[in-house]
Amino acid sequence: MYFLELVISGIAVGSLYALIAMGFVLIYKGTGVINFAQGEAIMVAAFIAYYLVGFGVPFWLAVPLTLVASALLGALTERLVIRPMLGEPVFSVVMVTIGLSIFLRSMAGIVFGHHNYVFPSPFPVEPLHVGGIVLSHNHLWSMIISFLLMLLFFFFFKFARLGLGMRATANDQDTATLMGINIKKVYALTWGISFVVAGLAGVGLANVMVLNVGLAFVAISAFPAVILGGLESIPGAIIGGLAIGILENLAGGYLDQIVGGGVKDVTPFAVLFLVLMIRPYGLFGTKEVERV
Amino acid sequence: MPIRSKTFCESYHEDIKLLDTIWSKCWMVLFILGLLILPYITDTYIVYMVNLSCIAVVASVGLNILTGFTGQISLGHAAFLAIGAYTAALLGEGLGMPFWITLPAGGLVSAAAGILVGIPCLRLKGLYLAMATMSFGVMVEYVLITWRGLTGGERGMYMPEVNVLGHVLDTDESMYYFLLCITALMIIVAKNIIRTRVGRAFIAVRDRDIAAEVMGVNLTGYKVTAFALSSFYAGVAGGMYAYVMGHIHPEHFTLMSSIEYLAMIVIGGLGSILGSIFGAIFIVAAPEGIKLLAQGLESLIPAMQGRYDEEWNIAVFGLLIMLFLIFEPGGLNAIWQRIKVGFKNWPFTY
Numbered sequence: 001m002y003f004l005e006l007v008i009s010g011i012a013v014g015s016l017y018a019l020i021a022m023g024f025v026l027i028y029k030g031t032g033v034i035n036f037a038q039g040e041a042i043m044v045a046a047f048i049a050y051y052l053v054g055f056g057v058p059f060w061l062a063v064p065l066t067l068v069a070s071a072l073l074g075a076l077t078e079r080l081v082i083r084p085m086l087g088e089p090v091f092s093v094v095m096v097t098i099g100l101s102i103f104l105r106s107m108a109g110i111v112f113g114h115h116n117y118v119f120p121s122p123f124p125v126e127p128l129h130v131g132g133i134v135l136s137h138n139h140l141w142s143m144i145i146s147f148l149l150m151l152l153f154f155f156f157f158k159f160a161r162l163g164l165g166m167r168a169t170a171n172d173q174d175t176a177t178l179m180g181i182n183i184k185k186v187y188a189l190t191w192g193i194s195f196v197v198a199g200l201a202g203v204g205l206a207n208v209m210v211l212n213v214g215l216a217f218v219a220i221s222a223f224p225a226v227i228l229g230g231l232e233s234i235p236g237a238i239i240g241g242l243a244i245g246i247l248e249n250l251a252g253g254y255l256d257q258i259v260g261g262g263v264k265d266v267t268p269f270a271v272l273f274l275v276l277m278i279r280p281y282g283l284f285g286t287k288e289v290e291r292v
Numbered sequence: 293m294p295i296r297s298k299t300f301c302e303s304y305h306e307d308i309k310l311l312d313t314i315w316s317k318c319w320m321v322l323f324i325l326g327l328l329i330l331p332y333i334t335d336t337y338i339v340y341m342v343n344l345s346c347i348a349v350v351a352s353v354g355l356n357i358l359t360g361f362t363g364q365i366s367l368g369h370a371a372f373l374a375i376g377a378y379t380a381a382l383l384g385e386g387l388g389m390p391f392w393i394t395l396p397a398g399g400l401v402s403a404a405a406g407i408l409v410g411i412p413c414l415r416l417k418g419l420y421l422a423m424a425t426m427s428f429g430v431m432v433e434y435v436l437i438t439w440r441g442l443t444g445g446e447r448g449m450y451m452p453e454v455n456v457l458g459h460v461l462d463t464d465e466s467m468y469y470f471l472l473c474i475t476a477l478m479i480i481v482a483k484n485i486i487r488t489r490v491g492r493a494f495i496a497v498r499d500r501d502i503a504a505e506v507m508g509v510n511l512t513g514y515k516v517t518a519f520a521l522s523s524f525y526a527g528v529a530g531g532m533y534a535y536v537m538g539h540i541h542p543e544h545f546t547l548m549s550s551i552e553y554l555a556m557i558v559i560g561g562l563g564s565i566l567g568s569i570f571g572a573i574f575i576v577a578a579p580e581g582i583k584l585l586a587q588g589l590e591s592l593i594p595a596m597q598g599r600y601d602e603e604w605n606i607a608v609f610g611l612l613i614m615l616f617l618i619f620e621p622g623g624l625n626a627i628w629q630r631i632k633v634g635f636k637n638w639p640f641t642y
Contacts, residue, residue, distance in 0.1 A: 034419050084618045090418065091365060092617050095558050098551055099613030106607035220547070227423045259438060266434040269427035276424045280415040288417075 004133070006253040007246055012139035014245020016208070018146045019201040020222040021229065021237035022153070023194045028231045029157065030166040030190030032090055036097040037077070039219025040104035041195045045070045045202030046211055047112055050119055059122040067199045074195025078188050086187070087173065101216070109213045119206040142204040146238055149197065153234045166190055170232070224268035228275055230285025240283065244268045308487045327472060331465040340464045341576060346471040347532045348572035350478045352556040353565055354525025359554070360563035361486060362518035363498030365422040368409070368429030369526055369553045374436060374545035376402040376527025377534040381449040382442070384534070391454045395474070395531040402527025403520040410519030414512060429550055436542040448541035451534040471532060478525060482565050485521065494518055495563070555609075559616050561625025570624035578612065579605045 020042065027035045035041075048069050052062040081100055085093045123137035157163040168176040169186045177183055205218060225244040229236025252264030281287050301307040311317045331339050355369045376398035383389040383397055409428050416424050436443045443449060454461040454470055461467050485491050493514045496504035505511045534540050552575060560571020582605050620626060 034422075081614060081618070088617075088621055091562075092558070092621055094419065094422070095554065096614050096617045098554070099610045099617070102551075102610030103607055103614065104610075106603045106610065109603045110601075110607065223423060224427065227420065231419065262434060262438060266431055269430040273424055273427045273431070276416055276420060277412045280417070280420060282420075 002253070003250075006249045008133050008135065010246035010249035011143070011242055012135065012245070013249065014225075014242035015139060015143040015146050016201065016204055016218075016241075017222045017225040017245050018238045018241025019142055019149070019197065019204060020219055021225040021241045022146070022149060022234060023197040023201060024219075024222070024226045025229075025232060025234055025237045026153070026194040026197060027190055028226075029170055029234075030194075031082075031093075031187055032170045033082075033093045033097065034226075034231070035194065036094065037101035037104060038194070038198055039216035040101050040108070041070065041073065041198035042202040042205060042219060043108060043213060043216040044073065044104065045195075045199035046119070046206035046215055047108070047117075048199075049203050049206060050117055050211055053120050059120075063203055066203060067196050070195040070199030070202075071192040074191040074193075074198075075188050077195070078191035082187060082191065083184065086183070105213060105216050108216075112213060114213055117211040119211045121207045123207065136208070138204065138207040145200060145204070146241070149200075150234055150238050157234070162186070162189065221265070221268060224272035227272050227282050230282030232286060233282070233284035236282060236284030244271065247271055310483055310487070331468055336464050339468050341580065343464060343467055343471050343536055345573045345576045346475040347529050347536060348553075348556060348576050349475055349569050350532065351526055351529035351553055352560065352568040352572040353479060353482050354522045354529065355553050356557045356560075356563065356565065356568040357482065357485070357494070357525065358518050358522035360557055360561075360568070361491065361494040361498060362515065363501075364413075364515065364518060365418065365554075366425040366522070367422045367547070367550050367554065368425035368427075368432070369522075370545040370547070370549040371429040371432035372402045372406060372523040372526035373530035373533065373549075374432055374540075374542070375405050375523075376530030377540045377545070378436065378443055378449065378530075379527070380531035380534050381451045381540055384452055385450055388452075391456070391470075391531075391535065395528055398531035398534075399524040399527035402530065403524040406519040406521075406523025406526075407516055409523075410516045413519075414515055426547065426550070429545075429547055433542055433546060436545070443542070446542070448539055449534075451538050451540065453538070454535050467536060471536070474528070474532060478528065479565060479569070482525070486565060490514070490517065498563070555613050559613065559623050561623030564623075564625045566628070567623050567625030570628065574624060575609075578609060582608045 020038065023038050023041070024034060027033060027038075045066055049062055049066040052065055053059060057065065077100065081096055082093065085096055121138065123141070127134050127136045128140060153163075157167060165176070165181045165186050166189075168179065168181055169183050173183060176186075202215070205215060209215065209218070222241070222244075225240040226237060227240070228244060229238070229240030248264050248267045251267040255263045275282065279285075306312075311320055330342065351369065351373055354372075355366060358364050358366050379401040380394040380398035384391070384394045389397075409425065413421055413424050437445055439445070454467065456470065459466075461470055486494070493504070493509045496507065496509050497511060497514055497518075501511055530545075533544070537544075556571035556575045557568050558571070559574055560569065561567025586604060616623065
């Protein structure tokens with residue numbers, strides 16, 4: 001029974017990882033870049049939602065407003081920081097997002113301070129009991145939302161004109177431009193959509209965790225989930241997120257007594273390292289065929 | 293990049309010379325003299341900052357060998373510094389070994405770790421490699437905190453002072469000369485590695501690895517060599533860090549410090565030894581510069597009184613990384629080259 005409990009709470013954490021991972025995957029799929037500032041997008045969205053609810057906006061209205069604000073923030077980020085880097089090597093763009101994450105995090109520290117906020121959760125505190133399994137409302141919702149988003153993005157990238165354009169841009173910027181794809185538009189939309197997903201993750205996380213500037217670091221814990229699933233696979237992000245959530249909970253539950261604390265935080269990275277040794281492109285990532 | 297006129301090389305040997313003209317030799321001599329008299333003309337604080345810069349220079353030269361020249365992105369450089377620092381501390385404090393054993397030993401143990409990481413990472417490329425090295429860094433940090441018997445856990449470890457032939461280097465000024473010698477040695481070695489076959493092979497691997505292999509460059513061998521060399525530099529830098537600080541702690545070697553080293557070589561200039569020196573000095577000096585600027589603003593604008601704290605430092609640091617990459621992707625090295633060429637070609641533009 002202890003095992004089952006660990007697995008269930010692992011799935012609950014994992015569904016949030018999956019939501020975060022999806023934000024990473026979207027930007028990678030659209031632009032071929034890992035956005036290190038994703039965690040900051042999550043944190044900022046959580047604070048926006050917190051203040052909106054604080055100003056008396058009802059929760060069901062606050063969430064869409066937060067998402068709109070996130071989308072604007074994403075598009076703004078793209079316009080100011082990423083657009084000038086168009087055509088630069090991927091490494092430089094990644095480094096820019098690292099700079100952006102440092103900047104946003106410390107600015108948030110200046111604006112919001114470093115103390116903890118309590119997010120007014122709209123969900124009942126009493127968890128759901130389904131056949132002896134205990135599950136909180138918030139985790140249930142994040143699972144549902146992750147799954148719905150996965151379906152949505154699956155069809156989006158397979159059939160929608162814009163989704164195909166995004167994939168083409170990630171594959172080869174020059175060729176995509178020659179084919180008449182407006183890559184500036186693609187970039188702006190990609191960042192906007194990805195920040196919306198980050199906003200959803202932010203609202204979800206603020207409900208289960210303490211809300212402070214450190215919320216941004218959750219994104220770093222979600223990296224293993226992204227890589228495990230493969231950088232450009234939406235289903236991979238979901239499976240990777242769930243797998244990492246379950247594994248870290250199991251490792252924390254069984255190994256903590258033996259080595260003394262903290263196993264939970266390091267397990268995802270150890271798993272990531274091992275998986276990359278065996279599959280260099282993650283579980284579901286596409287292998288790049290190289291030509292000279 | 294603009295090319296200097298009046299450059300005629302008649303042989304390959306001439307082309308790869310470190311100091312090509314009589315003037316560059318003169319400037320170098322002047323620069324070294326300036327470094328030697330520095331402690332006599334400035335205060336202890338500046339000397340201490342230069343000491344920190346020396347450590348950063350060695351570490352960033354190491355990272356530039358791996359990332360800038362060989363094209364293997366590493367987000368776990370601080371872990372190799374940690375391995376070097378802890379090895380040096382274990383040998384120095386635990387067994388009472390002198391610096392000429394602890395520093396190379398730190399470097400070698402770190403290089404061994406680099407090979408251990410490098411071999412399984414051979415198949416990884418680009419961002420996947422960055423993630424793998426990052427998780428190595430996280431794991432090392434975890435081991436440092438958890439393995440209390442060896443590393444002292446959260447309490448960290450102490451390091452004795454350097455003892456050179458019976459002289460204990462207990463002031464910043466004496467440490468300065470010690471660190472300067474090591475740093476100069478490491479830079480000269482790096483410069484020479486880069487201009488010989490090994491260095492050219494690194495660059496070939498970076499530019500097109502498959503083409504390089506077709507041309508007869510042993511991809512496996514050179515990638516592992518780059519990992520080993522880079523972590524050797526990191527290990528030595530870690531040992532130097534332990535000597536300067538006197539106390540090491542897992543918190544000194546986090547993901548954030550790995551990012552700082554990466555920022556050094558990006559701001560300085562990827563694939564340039566001079567660039568990594570610029571970058572290292574810049575990143576070490578930047579917080580001080582920002583602090584001075586903030587204090588200046590505070591005295592000018594009364595409304596800003598008391599608003600400054602460490603957080604602003606970090607914010608400006610992040611902003612600087614972004615601005616540099618957006619406006620000057622070549623880094624400080626590119627600016628320097630432009631100034632140099634402009635000066636040399638004056639009054640003509642080419």
